[in-house]
Amino acid sequence: MNYDTFIDQVAQRTRTPSEQAVELTRATLETLAERLTGGEVLDLAVQLPRPLQVVLKPGPDNESAQRLGAAEFVTRVAARAHVDEPTARDAVRAVFTTLREAISGGEFDDVVVQLPRDYRDMVEPALAPGATLRRS
Structure with a gap:
């Protein structure tokens, strides 16, 4: 998946403009790198x-x-992206779902296995059948 497609998918999932999707993606990935x-x-x-x-x-x-923990993860994403925590939580879900589509399934599993159980509500949407964004 190329960069523009990745950002477009996050923008569609979060219902935000591309510029904000860039910030939400960056904030989520920076925080994920710490985790x-x-x-x-x-x-x-x-x-x-x-x-x-x-x-x-x-x-x-x-x-x-x-x-x-998941709450601290969301707090850091919110601070980095300058958004409220509900917006950050939705963004984390969107980025995880897009990551699942962009990388190999084995690599996504390797990422998920490092996350504690309290991340479940943010990660499970990415694992669900039909999580792939459908184009209309």
Whole structure:
């Protein structure tokens, strides 16, 4: 999946303009990079378009996974994207669903397995049959 398609999918799922979808995607991926181990961040990044790879670069601050619960994850996304928490939660769901479509199923499973149980309501929509966006 190319960058424009990724952002378009997030924009459609969140019902936001492309500019806001870019910010929501960036904020979600930056926060996800903090939550995953450095090796998993690299594995994920190589399957994404270059503009998204840059967001996922592991650094000294995120080489080891931070223990972020789902509520803290959403709070960080909201702060980074300058939106309220319900908007951030919807964006996280949209980005996870789009990620599932953009990367191999095995890689998505590797990402999900690193997330604790309280992320379930944000990740399960991406795993559900029919989660793929249908074009009209």
